[in-house]
Amino acid sequence: MIAEPPLPGPPLDCPLCPRLAAFRVQNRTVHPEFHNAPVASFGPRDAQLLIVGLAPGLKGANRTGRPFTGDYAGDLLYRTLLAFGLAAGSYERRPDDGLSLRGCRITNAVRCVPPENKPLPAEVRTCGTFLAGEIRGLTNLKAILALGRIAHDSVLAALGCRPSAFRFGHGTTHDLPDGLRLIDSYHCSRYNTQTGVLTEAMFRDAVATARQSVTPAAVPTGQRSRG
Numbered sequence: 001m002i003a004e005p006p007l008p009g010p011p012l013d014c015p016l017c018p019r020l021a022a023f024r025v026q027n028r029t030v031h032p033e034f035h036n037a038p039v040a041s042f043g044p045r046d047a048q049l050l051i052v053g054l055a056p057g058l059k060g061a062n063r064t065g066r067p068f069t070g071d072y073a074g075d076l077l078y079r080t081l082l083a084f085g086l087a088a089g090s091y092e093r094r095p096d097d098g099l100s101l102r103g104c105r106i107t108n109a110v111r112c113v114p115p116e117n118k119p120l121p122a123e124v125r126t127c128g129t130f131l132a133g134e135i136r137g138l139t140n141l142k143a144i145l146a147l148g149r150i151a152h153d154s155v156l157a158a159l160g161c162r163p164s165a166f167r168f169g170h171g172t173t174h175d176l177p178d179g180l181r182l183i184d185s186y187h188c189s190r191y192n193t194q195t196g197v198l199t200e201a202m203f204r205d206a207v208a209t210a211r212q213s214v215t216p217a218a219v220p221t222g223q224r225s226r227g
């Protein structure tokens with residue numbers, strides 16, 4: 001089978017956000033073994049579901065180079081995707097663990113790690129160019145699961161939708177004008193789960209809603225019944 005070419009994304013030395021580019025350079029000095037570059041999306045090009053997070057965590061995706069891999073948020077996300085048949089294999093917090101995604105793909109609103117996990121609005125807007133390209137490039141896309149308000153707003157901006165027409169709310173589903181469905185969840189961060197903002201049951205419900213937007217044929221037989 002011929003592998004599909006990757007969707008265009010930012011170069012490893014993307015200079016468009018000076019603050020984040022400087023932070024990458026700083027991190028290369030402190031943690032030379034880390035990825036320390038924009039983190040590419042993960043998952044098949046024919047995905048029907050796109051999961052959009054906020055940004056790489058310093059010692060998570062920024063370290064390993066795969067979205068949500070290596071920190072608490074990834075533990076919850078990948079455990080849930082495996083339970084719903086949206087992933088196969090085993091998740092071992094490293095990019096060579098053999099885990100694959102089924103019918104879904106994961107990206108971030110901001111591809112570079114921001115200081116204190118807080119991208120500036122201008123950085124979110126700038127990297128939105130790549131999110132828009134990602135969404136345009138996924139020709140089978142039916143639904144997007146936005147993890148957090150910034151991801152929600154970034155998706156709307158990428159699609160040219162008015163934020164006031166689609167307000168963020170955990171568990172809320174929005175039918176967008178172009179036929180895409182947007183499902184909101186609080187971000188599956190350690191902070192949100194430790195403070196009780198998001199329980200594992202709440203997160204499972206949001207993923208279940210998103211899962212229903214993917215046609216059964218998109219998830220291989222034998223992977224469908226655990227959710």
Ligand code: SF4
Pocket residue numbers: 010014015016017018020021038110111112123126127130
């Ligand atoms: S956050 Fe996005 S736009 Fe900004 S420097 Fe990184 S890859 Fe480039």
